Amino acid sequence: xxxxxxxxxxxxxxxxxQIAKLRLDIRHFFLNYSKKKxxxxxxxxxxGWTYSEGAGGGNAPEISDMLLFYQELLAFITDVxxxx
Numbered sequence: 001x002x003x004x005x006x007x008x009x010x011x012x013x014x015x016x017x018q019i020a021k022l023r024l025d026i027r028h029f030f031l032n033y034s035k036k037k038x039x040x041x042x043x044x045x046x047x048g049w050t051y052s053e054g055a056g057g058g059n060a061p062e063i064s065d066m067l068l069f070y071q072e073l074l075a076f077i078t079d080v081x082x083x084x
Contacts (some may be wrong), residue, residue: 026083028083030081035078038077
């Protein structure tokens with residue numbers, strides 16, 4: 001899914017040690033939070049934000065942008081889980 005906010009960042013090569021540490025950090029994250037729990041917590045954050053914005057008179061484009069962010073973040077988490 002391509003975001004309208006996509007802004008490619010310059011790529012930086014990582015050393016083998018940096019990659020190993022990153023993979024270990026990701027693995028630890030998913031040991032502490034299962035994918036199911038991550039999805040539930042992320043959804044609860046989205047619902048809470050939506051309720052807060054709705055109570056404050058949030059507009060449809062903001063809510064739509066946040067839903068797109070939620071969907072992209074969920075896809076990212078799924079991809080990261082695959083490499084852990």
